Amino acid sequence: MSELYSYTQLVSEVGSHAERLAFIDFKLRFTGFIRRADLKEEFGLAEAAATRMISLYREYREENLVHDRSNKLNVINLEKYTPLIPVGAEQALGMLAHGFNKNKLAGRPILQYRKIGVVKNQLDVDEVARITRAISSEKAIECCYISGSSDKHLPRDLVPLAILYDGKNWIFRAFDRSETKKYKFKNFNFARATKVKPIEQDDGSIFQYERLSEDTLWNTPLPLFLELHNELNDEQKASIRRDFGMLPDEDELYLTESAALVWILTKLWNIDVGNPEESDLFFKFSLKNREMIKPYL
Known part of the structure; x- marks a missing residue:
């Protein structure tokens, strides 16, 4: 099996090219392909420079990719692919959502940071x-x-x-x-x-x-009319107002959310939707337009 490099090791061998090789490896593994245009968009590389970078990647992982001439891109060779650098599942999903970030690979936060409640091997x-x-x-x-x-x-x-x-x-x-x-x-x-x-x-x-x-639900925005729950005391209300960016005298919060995600939001935000089986739970908000939202819960 080919040697797995840490990002630091890769930097020691190829300097600033390490970020580009890591990007190629990441794109191949989690999207299935890499194009020269991807390198141009991410790093501003000209076509010739992007070609050289893919060639350099081949020196490390020649069997990881196959050139698809008809679509003018390089696709992952699933039977032979081995990662060049380690990337965790959460790291990968975060970068797919927010963009590639070499600091995630190097493990160098700008400020001291720790994730709470880390579960080992939660995601494969x-x-x-x-x-x-x-x-x-x-x-x-x-x-x-x-x-x-x-x-x-x-x-x-x-x-x-x-x-x-x-x-x-x-x-x-x-x-x-x-x-x-x-x-x-x-x-x-x-x-x-x-x-x-x-x-x-x-x-x-x-x-x-x-x-x-x-996907009708995904593409349907629903208005949510929330009100601070009537069982909260004044101190609890003041804290929740700060947590949700509300003014000191505000009791109501209005937002829109995809119909496909409303149920998740009611659980995350402790929203009382009028379910008798949940009457003993702690709630931050009441859902004022519950009759309108009920079909989506």
């Missing part, structure tokens, strides 16, 4: 990469999924479409081909998807009705 980086490559290439996958609301644990066919982060869990939105109900777009937790593999040949291609543009 290889499973995550199979899902994110499917999003990038607009392909379907087969996987097993451990659902908290269903006993359906048989393999299912999904079309992953987007990534989400709720501050606790990494989630992907997908079209569930295995679902028998009318509405088939759902949210899936990355950590619960196992035995992920791409669906080959024509069955892996995405259909128009499976695209995110056809």
Whole structure:
């Protein structure tokens, strides 16, 4: 197996080129391809310089990529790919969402930082990469999924479409081909998807009705009219106002959220939606327009 380099080791060998090699490796692994245009967009490299950088990457990982002449890009060689540098699943998802960041790879925060409640091996980086490559290439996958609301644990066919982060869990939105109900777009937790593999040949291609543009809930913004919960004392209300950027005399908060994500938000923000089974829970807000929102909860 080819040697796995730390980012620091790579810098010691190739200097400033380390960031570019790391970017190529990252793009290959988590999107499935790298184009010279990607290097131009990320680093401002001219076409000739981008070509040289891909050639330098080949010196380290010759078998990781195959040139696709018809599409003028380099694609991952899944049978031979081995990472050049280690990238954690959360690191990768964060960079896919917010952009490539060499400081994430080097482990050099600008200020002292620590994540609370680190769970080792919560996400399998290889499973995550199979899902994110499917999003990038607009392909379907087969996987097993451990659902908290269903006993359906048989393999299912999904079309992953987007990534989400709720501050606790990494989630992907997908079209569930295995679902028998009318509405088939759902949210899936990355950590619960196992035995992920791409669906080959024509069955892996995405259909128009499976695209995110056809996801009615995803594309429907809902207004949420929130009010500080009446069981809060004055000190609690003052703290929550600060937490949510409210004025000192404000009791109401108005926002819009995708209909596909409203349920998640009510749990994250401790919003009372009038469910009798949750009457003993601590709530920060009441949902004033609950009748309007109820069909989406």
